[in-house]
Amino acid sequence: QSVLTQPPSASGTPGQRVTISCSGSSSNIGSNTVNWYQQLPGTAPKLLIYSNNQRPSGVPDRFSGSKSGTSASLAISGLQSEDEADYYCAAWDDSLNDNWVFGGGTKLTVL
């Protein structure tokens, strides 16, 4: 059971806008920034969003992130077939054992 909660699946058709939620607590999302990773099938994860809403160089502006309180969201607009992947949120957790925590991942299907 993951510390951060994500829906296990999401879907959309090409061109649509989809959002993926990530719910945490005051010790992680509530007090630290959120990062998002994209893992295409059979490949290593890739940093997609950092510090809640910042895109690394090379990431299309179709991807955006936001955070409010103890929850965060990843939005993908203009959905494309190559966006079909697993998406993970992550945050530093300040609880008893300082550590990084991940969401369980959301499998995005492009219909």
Added chain:
Amino acid sequence: EVQLVESGGGLVQPGRSLRLSCAASGFTFDDYAMHWVRQAPGKGLEWVSGISWNSGSIGYADSVKGRFTISRDNAKNSLYLQMNSLRAEDTALYYCANSLFPYYDIFSAFDIWGQGTMVTVSS
């Protein structure tokens, strides 16, 4: 080009040890924190351990604390993970990753990831 190449994985019996290595190139290794993240077959990502650029700050997941030891050799641009008392639940693909920002302790996002090395713990 930034590159991280993991090695050292394999099949090992429960209770035995294994040492993973991660060779880094294409960036100033000793300026960046480094991490190990694992992924069990068909499962999600789990942070294992992280070490700051100067080894002054080290962290472990509860699941490996006391059994795994992270270290780095900045002269060799290499990261290591010594895994002792291995259990079946340690079976996973182990990735190394560098931090996004230099001199940022272990709190910075994971930027570049290697392709991983598979560890299978089974009798």
